Structures are given as C-alpha cells and as structure tokens.
Amino acid sequence: MKLLLVEDDEMVGESLQKGLKAEGYSVDWAMKAEDASFALETNSYDIMLLDLGLPDYSGLVLLRVVRQKHNQIPTIILTAKDSIQDRVEGLDAGSDDYLVKPFSLDELLARLRALLRRKRGSAEPLLEYNGLILNPKTFEATLHHQTFKLSTKEFAILMALVETPGAPLSKAQLEEKLYGWDDSNQSNTIEVFIHSLRKKLGQGWIKNIRGLGYFIPKDTPKGLH
Structure with a gap:
C-alpha cells in the first residue's frame, strides 16, 4: 500500500x-x-x-x-x-x-x-479471493488451510493483484505500489518477489502476459503447485 x-x-x-x-x-x-x-x-x-x-x-x-x-x-x-x-x-x-x-x-x-x-467495501479484517485469504495485520496468506508468512513487499504485490483479478498490472505499476520517492530498487526485484510468491502459492496463482504485466486469473487456480 x-x-x-x-x-x-x-x-x-x-x-x-x-x-x-x-x-x-x-x-x-x-x-x-x-x-x-x-x-x-x-x-x-x-x-x-x-x-x-x-x-x-x-x-x-x-x-x-x-x-x-x-x-x-x-x-x-x-x-x-x-x-x-x-x-x-x-x-x-x-x-x-x-x-x-x-x-x-x-x-x-x-x-x-x-x-x-x-x-x-468490507467490514472484515481479512481479504478473501477464491479461497486465498490475506491478513493485512500479520502479512500472512492462507490457502487450502496452509498459512504462508509473506514479506511486506510480497504481501503488497499479492494484495494489489488480488484487488484487480484478471487485470494485468505492469512492472512499473507494481513498483509504484512498493517504492516511495527515496527508495532505491533493482530492476529485477519484482520478478524476485513474483518467483517467491509462486513457490509459496503455486504457479497457477500468478500469470503474466508479455508486455502487459502480471495478474491473478479470475478462475480459481487448481492446486498448490
């Protein structure tokens, strides 16, 4: 955020x-x-x-x-x-x-x-999408009764993708979510965070379209890996 x-x-x-x-x-x-x-x-x-x-x-x-x-x-x-x-x-x-x-x-x-x-538009402290539950207070994601501790950056990326299912977010848009004016970052950090999230949640949860960006499918991804 x-x-x-x-x-x-x-x-x-x-x-x-x-x-x-x-x-x-x-x-x-x-x-x-x-x-x-x-x-x-x-x-x-x-x-x-x-x-x-x-x-x-x-x-x-x-x-x-x-x-x-x-x-x-x-x-x-x-x-x-x-x-x-x-x-x-x-x-x-x-x-x-x-x-x-x-x-x-x-x-x-x-x-x-x-x-x-x-x-x-939710009174609940948790954000849920297709069985994936995000807890903004603890930076945890729960999927199929398995809970994953996420870094703050991983959580911010996942939250941004969950809030716009099916709509690709470019690398620049995701970087804007993560970094302020005075933050230094390397050009490959988004890819590193996406790779880590895929390892935890499964490859089906985060897709990418070359030239457009990353997105979470509107259909429920199958399985953890």
Missing part, C-alpha cells in the same frame, strides 16, 4: 515514515501543500495522511481542493488541533478520519487498516 504523508514537522515526518515503512507501507513525504498537490496529480496513492498546519497553506484548503477535483483518496487528518469544531471542519472538508497528536503508531496502523477495509 502506498501512502502520501503531508507533514511539515521534520521530526514527526521522519518518525512516521520510518515506522510506516517498517510495517510494509510505501511512503512519499511532502512538507508543503503545493508539493502534496503535485504528488497527487502525478502519482497514485491508497491513503493520504494530512497535517493541517502546513507552511504555505492549510491542509484543510488542500483537502477541499482535492475533493473539488473529484479525487476521493481516503484521508486521515493528523493534527494537534483537538477541539470539536476542528474535528467537524476536518470531516466536513472531506476527511475520512481524524487523529489527534500525539498518537501511537499502533493506533494509526489500526485506523489505516480500518480505512482500507472501508475502501474495499
């Missing part, structure tokens, strides 16, 4: 980016509203984490402009402003959730998982 963090406090931003990356999220970090606006226009994100007190203009203004452009990116406001009026203004501006600083990383992670479930 790829997040856009909009936070002007360097200490807070570095801490959040480090903590979220350790949990498997790819995080782009913008310190100004203008930078965040440009990022939203040129990249695809699953969730935006938005501070309100930005140096160029308010996070609320940014959020209103984003919604006026019909960008419905799920958004969690992260702010020290904790009055009822502040919360009402944030939610009315188009925020999906509101978290008051200081907060624990565990609480933020729980809210992220909840927001992702709502985005998928």
Whole structure:
C-alpha cells in the first residue's frame, strides 16, 4: 500500500515514515501543500495522511481542493488541533478520519487498516479471493488451510493483484505500489518477489502476459503447485 504523508514537522515526518515503512507501507513525504498537490496529480496513492498546519497553506484548503477535483483518496487528518469544531471542519472538508497528536503508531496502523477495509467495501479484517485469504495485520496468506508468512513487499504485490483479478498490472505499476520517492530498487526485484510468491502459492496463482504485466486469473487456480 502506498501512502502520501503531508507533514511539515521534520521530526514527526521522519518518525512516521520510518515506522510506516517498517510495517510494509510505501511512503512519499511532502512538507508543503503545493508539493502534496503535485504528488497527487502525478502519482497514485491508497491513503493520504494530512497535517493541517502546513507552511504555505492549510491542509484543510488542500483537502477541499482535492475533493473539488473529484479525487476521493481516503484521508486521515493528523493534527494537534483537538477541539470539536476542528474535528467537524476536518470531516466536513472531506476527511475520512481524524487523529489527534500525539498518537501511537499502533493506533494509526489500526485506523489505516480500518480505512482500507472501508475502501474495499468490507467490514472484515481479512481479504478473501477464491479461497486465498490475506491478513493485512500479520502479512500472512492462507490457502487450502496452509498459512504462508509473506514479506511486506510480497504481501503488497499479492494484495494489489488480488484487488484487480484478471487485470494485468505492469512492472512499473507494481513498483509504484512498493517504492516511495527515496527508495532505491533493482530492476529485477519484482520478478524476485513474483518467483517467491509462486513457490509459496503455486504457479497457477500468478500469470503474466508479455508486455502487459502480471495478474491473478479470475478462475480459481487448481492446486498448490
């Protein structure tokens, strides 16, 4: 999952980016509203984490402009402003959730998982497709009563493919899910992760079309290997 963090406090931003990356999220970090606006226009994100007190203009203004452009990116406001009026203004501006600083990383992670479930239209913490069950909290995949522990990158790739069954995702699209602006990666890392997932789940689960990308078939793959 790829997040856009909009936070002007360097200490807070570095801490959040480090903590979220350790949990498997790819995080782009913008310190100004203008930078965040440009990022939203040129990249695809699953969730935006938005501070309100930005140096160029308010996070609320940014959020209103984003919604006026019909960008419905799920958004969690992260702010020290904790009055009822502040919360009402944030939610009315188009925020999906509101978290008051200081907060624990565990609480933020729980809210992220909840927001992702709502985005998928499911109240359940697990994602299931054709007998394959994914647990975003533990980064585990269960198939035919066998559970596999996945790396954060493997899980992100598998989640992206499960969310778009039958539709090929290119190597560039998958890399966008995995890496932020400041991440370095080798050109063959996607192939390495795909190879590992096929070994765990079976060759039938992840197909590829040359020149288009990788996909999970709409029909249930047969067997584990």
